[in-house]
Amino acid sequence: MxxxxxxxxxxxxxxxxxxxxxxxxxxxxxxxxxxxxxxxxxxxxxxxxxxxxxxxxxxxxxxxxxxxxxxxxxxxxxxxxxxxxxxxxxxxxxxxxxxxxxxxxxxxxxxxxxxxxxxxxxxxxxxxxxxxxxxxxxxxxxxxxxxxxxxxxxxxxxxxRSAFDPVAFRAATLSREQARSHLGLPLEGSPVLGAVGRLVEGKGFGCLLDAFASVSAHQPDARLVIIGEGPARPALEARIDELDLRGRVSLPGHLPEAATLYRAFDWVAIPSTEEGLGLILQEAVMAGVPVLTSELAVFREQLADAGWYAPSDNVHAWGRLMERAFATPAHSVLEAQSRALAPEQAWKDFSETSQRLFSCR
The missing domain is CATH 3.40.50.11930 (Rossmann fold)
Structure with a gap:
């Protein structure tokens, strides 16, 4: 069989x-x-x-x-x-x-x-x-x-509900110093917001850029890294130039090792307008990095009241959310998000369901 x-x-x-x-x-x-x-x-x-x-x-x-x-x-x-x-x-x-x-x-x-x-x-x-x-x-x-x-x-x-083995995932994740060095980021000082996903309209990266521009005007040492590739790259690069964000925002392209790099970031932003699940949320929290997400039901399903949310495509709201994040110790938020996500239980449930559905007689 x-x-x-x-x-x-x-x-x-x-x-x-x-x-x-x-x-x-x-x-x-x-x-x-x-x-x-x-x-x-x-x-x-x-x-x-x-x-x-x-x-x-x-x-x-x-x-x-x-x-x-x-x-x-x-x-x-x-x-x-x-x-x-x-x-x-x-x-x-x-x-x-x-x-x-x-x-x-x-x-x-x-x-x-x-x-x-x-x-x-x-x-x-x-x-x-x-x-x-x-x-x-x-x-x-x-x-x-x-x-x-x-x-x-x-x-x-x-x-x-897709999930990962949290023990294996964390073991493969680079340290903060290794990940920042890999991405060419300062090892200390600068707060870094990360994002991962295809460069397409539905991922909300245009909104993220505009919101980051408003925040970086008051916090010029902040950095934004968007890992991914796609047809929206030319528009995003043009917007970076319009907003005078060269040197503060980087688009390193598609990186096969992206899942190992989350610890380079202080926060991970997921500004999507729609998602089936959002694996980035799980990966970031398991790596030890709290997330900022769009106000979508699928994100609330995973983080409930521990999530930090902003409406999709609302630049002002995303700017306020970033400002609040950069002023808050990330570890306290991470603890609540880790409890809500419960990756060990999620992996157990996913494993059992997969076995039931995909086991040959």
């Missing part, structure tokens, strides 16, 4: 989704190796995956590709392992492509994991309804997301 993990794409833009799937599958109890397919993009060097190198137009059946969809499904069907029992699907996009292939394979169970808010179509609901609960599990990475999906789909949604 084997498990097949099917991802929409590889590359840095999908690193967080890949990380979640790796964590899930690390708990799967299955005698055979776990195979991975990437429908688009390339894998990291050395990863044992099958790369299909299909375009979005092919996968979505656009234009002339609609006529070739049956041929694509036949190719997928022939490539499935003969002893396949479980297929882990990366969200509704992959489900639209793969579930029709699995309809005639009653021995195969599918698990579709939703990682964030998704615009579902009526056709999606019809597709999912063709599979009984014994053959299809819908899972979401947070209770907030699961509740939303349940209301729309009118079927149970398992909560698979």
């Amino acid at each position: 084997s498990i097949l993990n099917i991802m929409w794409a590889g590359g840095s833009a999908f690193a967080s989704v890949q990380k979640v799937h790796q964590q899930i599958l690390s708990h799967a109890i299955c005698p055979s190796p776990i195979n991975t397919w990437l429908l688009q993009g390339g894998a990291q060097k050395g990863d044992p995956v099958r790369e299909w190198n299909l375009s979005s137009a092919q996968l979505k059946g656009r234009h002339v590709w609609k006529l070739l969809t049956p041929l694509m499904r036949t190719r997928f069907h022939k490539a499935l392992p003969e002893d396949l029992e479980i297929v882990l699907l990366d969200g509704i996009g992959v489900a639209r492509v793969i579930l029709p292939v699995l309809q005639r394979l009653p021995q195969v169970r599918a698990v579709v994991v939703f990682h964030g808010a998704t615009r579902l179509r009526r056709a999606d609901q019809k597709l999912l309804d063709q599979f009984p609960a014994a053959r299809l599990t819908i899972a979401a990475v947070s209770q907030t997301l699961a509740s939303s999906l349940e209301r729309y789909l009118q079927r149970p949604v398992a909560v698979l």
Whole structure:
């Protein structure tokens, strides 16, 4: 019996989704190796995956590709392992492509994991309804997301709140001195606010820059580091110049080792306008750094009253939140946020749920 993990794409833009799937599958109890397919993009060097190198137009059946969809499904069907029992699907996009292939394979169970808010179509609901609960599990990475999906789909949604092994995560994290040296930051003195994520509009980094500019006018030694890459880089760089923040704000790009660098920061900001879960929150708090977040239900789900919140895209509110943070001893806030997050219990719950959903008979 084997498990097949099917991802929409590889590359840095999908690193967080890949990380979640790796964590899930690390708990799967299955005698055979776990195979991975990437429908688009390339894998990291050395990863044992099958790369299909299909375009979005092919996968979505656009234009002339609609006529070739049956041929694509036949190719997928022939490539499935003969002893396949479980297929882990990366969200509704992959489900639209793969579930029709699995309809005639009653021995195969599918698990579709939703990682964030998704615009579902009526056709999606019809597709999912063709599979009984014994053959299809819908899972979401947070209770907030699961509740939303349940209301729309009118079927149970398992909560698979992503989590990390806190002991292993902390052991891999660099010390404050090592992390600051790695990022070229002063070892002492300057308060440093960090942020991690793709440079895209929904991450709220434009708002963060404007808010930081208002704070740094009164605290010129403060620094802001935004780790990540994406299409919003030119706009963010232009805004940094407009705000005269060169030397105070750095954009080091995508760093594969980003999860080891949190201790370089005094605080981590997560100004997203929406999130399925927000792995950065968990990583920062486990590394020993408190977080400032947008006022989103999914963040309150994890931090409750221990969170420090500001409305999304509200520059004035984010500026006040930063000023308050820079004037507050971070360790006292961290203690409360660590208790609320309860990473050891979260890891236990995540591990047990993963084992139940992804263990071969």
